[in-house]
Structure formats: C-alpha cells, structure tokens
C-alpha cells in the first residue's frame with residue numbers, strides 16, 4: 001500500500017500497522033475530508049518506512065498471543081497435573097463412618113508414594129512461573145475458571161492467591177514456595193467430603209463436623225506418610241483453620257502462635273470460597289467478598305494481613321465483569337495503585353452488543369467509573385488473552401516514563417484520525433512519551449489507544465514530520481484533559497530531536 005491508495009470518500013484497502021504490527025488505522029476506515037487525508041498521509045510518513053512483512057507481523061502476533069494464552073492454559077494444565085497427583089485421595093470418606101474410612105485410606109498409603117512430594121513441588125513451581133508471566137491474568141482464573149471438581153479448583157485458586165500476595169509482601173522464595181505447596185494440599189484429607197459439602201445446604205451431620213475439625217491433623221498424617229518433611233508446609237496445613245482469637249481448630253491457637261503462612265492460607269481460603277458459587281448459592285462479587293471480611297469485623301482473622309491482601313488484590317479481582325457509568329460492560333484486567341480503580345477493558349457496549357476490539361478504560365476518570373459489579377458466572381468472553389496485551393504495554397510505558405521524564409512547557413499541535421485538532425502544552429517529556437495538557441473545550445475528545453500526530457513548534461524546522469503517538473492515559477479535570485501519550489517508533493531523526501528537547505528542558 002502507498003499514499004496514492006488514500007482517497008477522500010473511499011475506505012482504506014487494508015489495515016495500516018507499524019513495524020511491530022500495532023494497528024494504526026483499520027481497513028475500511030473512510031477518509032471523509034482533506035484534514036483526515038492530511039492526517040493519514042502524515043501518519044503513514046511518520047511511522048511507516050516500509051510496510052511490515054504481513055507474514056512476519058502475523059507470526060509475531062501469534063507469538064504474543066501464545067505467551068499470554070499460556071497463563072490461562074498453564075493454569076488448566078497445572079490443574080490437570082494436580083488432579084492426577086491427588087485423585088487417589090478423592091474416593092475416601094464419602095459414605096458410612098467418614099473418619100474410619102479416611103483412616104483406612106491413610107493406612108493404605110505407602111511411604112513416599114510415587115514421588116508425591118516432587119509432583120506437588122513441580123505443580124507449585126509451575127504456578128509460581130505462571131504468576132511471573134502475568135499476575136493479573138493468573139488471578140483472573142479465580143473468577144473465570146471453575147470447570148474442574150470443586151476441591152481441586154479451590155486448592156489451585158488459594159495457591160494462586162497465596163503466591164501473588166506473598167510476592168506482594170516480599171516473602172523470600174523458600175517460604176513462598178512451601179506456603180504454595182501447603183495451599184495445594186491443605187485439604188488433602190477431605191477432598192471427597194469437600195466436594196460433597198459444596199452442594200449441601202443445611203447443617204452438617206455429627207460425623208461430617210468431626211471430619212472437618214480433624215482434617216488438618218489427618219492432612220499432616222497423610223503428607224508425612226507421603227514423604228513430606230518441610231516444616232513450613234506441614235505447619236501451615238496443620239494451622240490453616242486456627243483463628244486469631246483462639247476460636248479455631250484443631251489446636252485453639254491464637255495471635256502470634258499461629259504461623260503467618262497459615263494465616264495467609266486462611267485468608268485466601270475464605271476469600272476464594274466466597275467468590276466461588278455453591279449449588280445452593282451464587283458466587284459473591286469480589287468487592288462484596290472482601291468488604292464482608294471487614295464489615296463483619298471478623299475477630300478470627302489477622303487484620304494487618306487482611307489489609308495487605310486487600311491492598312494487593314484490590315476490590316475488584318481481575319476477571320470480574322463490571323458495568324461502567326456510561327453503561328458499557330467491561331472486564332477488570334489489571335490492578336492499579338488505587339484498590340477501587342482498576343484498569344478494565346470494555347467488551348460490550350451499553351446496549352449489550354459485543355465490541356469487536358476491546359477498549360481499555362481507566363476507571364479513575366469519568367464516564368468510566370465502576371458503577372456495578374456483574375455476576376461474572378453469567379457472562380463469557382472468548383478472547384481473554386487480547387485483553388491483557390494492552391495492559392502490559394501501559395505498565396511498561398508507565399515504568400519507562402517514571403524514571404526518565406522531565407518537566408517542560410512546550411506547545412504541541414495535536415491532530416487525530418477524525419480530523420480534529422487541538423493546541424496543547426507538553427508538561428513533561430521523556431524519550432518514550434509525554435504528558436500533554438489539552439483544554440477540554442476543544443473538539444478533540446482524547447480516548448485511550450487513539451493514534452495522534454504531534455507537531456512541536458519548539459523543535460523548529462528540524463522536525464520535518466510530526467511524531468506519531470498513542471494515547472495511553474487520560475485524566476479529565478474541570479478545564480483540561482491531562483493525556484499520557486507514548487511515542488511510536490521514533491525515527492532516528494525524531495529521536496535525536498526529542499533528546500535535544502529533553503536537554504534544553506533540563507539545561
């Protein structure tokens with residue numbers, strides 16, 4: 001494609017991408033007037049030196065997709081592996097005298113059975129790796145993945161949450177790792193009963209109560225028989241139902257006599273149980289689940305650790321479906337520093353129609369505030385991996401800019417694909433992007449992911465072509481939009497000019 005293909009009134013024959021395959025203008029975009037034609041030609045000149053090899057771009061995209069997809073498929077694979085290791089513990093205690101049946105099963109377990117410890121450690125290692133790829137996407141599995149049997153799924157969810165929270169708390173690797181192993185096996189002695197109780201409404205029988213209250217000790221017995229010797233692992237399983245006020249079981253321990261690993265397990269256990277449904281009740285929304293812990297002023301939990309948990313995972317767990325103030329339906333994709341203002345992606349418009357390309361929204365600005373949490377189990381979305389790619393770009397963009405930017409006060413003429421223009425002020429600048437203050441009485445409406453062209457008069461004639469940029473953040477105040485934009489593939493000449501502007505601003 002070349003510039004001759006751009007004609008007023010005719011749709012673009014193909015999508016214009018930059019060299020990384022990022023879409024600048026979609027195929028079918030109709031150039032309505034001369035202003036838009038000028039924008040498209042300048043954008044083409046600014047970014048494209050040579051159209052990327054289509055095959056290569058598609059391959060790159062497929063690679064990206066695979067990597068992100070891995071997080072979701074990794075968790076599914078981990079679950080299948082866990083199922084294989086733990087399935088044999090899923091048939092005891094479903095009928096008759098449960099404790100007796102369990103004790104018989106335990107006596108049948110041979111010491112160091114089939115490399116059990118190594119297998120669980122292997123699953124734990126893979127969960128940790130999955131969280132390294134993308135914590136937010138891994139956390140989304142707690143809301144989105146419920147296809148396996150309840151007991152196993154619950155253990156996996158608790159493990160994912162423990163890993164993310166203990167990373168947040170800065171625990172060292174060994175402690176984190178064995179807390180993860182404990183999360184996967186904390187209910188090993190009552191998987192079958194746990195699955196049965198999941199669907200049971202009403203009071204437990206005496207036998208069931210006895211089993212529930214003994215499951216931490218029986219769990220440790222089983223683990224020891226299977227060759228587990230690590231003290232953190234065993235102690236955490238033994239103590240995961242102890243309570244801060246001494247009302248828990250089996251030891252009635254309180255306060256500091258309970259290990260912090262067991263306390264985290266307990267919190268993650270309560271939270272994950274609340275956000276998953278039962279046959280007789282629907283899952284609680286993630287904000288309700290976490291608020292309940294505090295509203296109830298629960299004396300059984302460690303308040304400091306609970307505060308850390310809420311700070312780490314936020315009010316809205318990634319994967320949660322929400323309705324925004326403007327009526328759009330979105331999925332929470334990324335936690336932010338504000339627990340009540342995550343980053344979301346709109347997947348349906350206000351009339352409930354699915355949006356082909358999800359739009360990223362910052363819920364800290366109008367009209368994208370979260371208005372309502374929706375029952376996530378009643379919604380589905382099939383292109384999850386797409387949602388996390390943009391968020392990662394934002395994270396990278398923010399990190400890069402935080403370290404490099406300098407204050408400036410330069411004029412910038414901004415134009416967009418709708419033919420709108422605005423005169424703004426660049427208030428800070430870095431090699432990768434800038435923040436532009438734009439009066440909000442102009443016609444231009446800044447939207448996340450919008451492609452812009454910036455002309456900077458201060459750069460003089462040396463900047464012969466405008467700089468192409470993508471809008472990454474918008475904050476709206478009474479008089480101004482504050483927009484964070486990321487430069488796209490600066491050409492060497494443009495890159496040198498930005499460096500000069502930076503030096504002038506510093507000097």
Ligand SMILES: [Fe+2]
Pocket residue numbers: 186187215240241
């Ligand atoms: Fe338990």
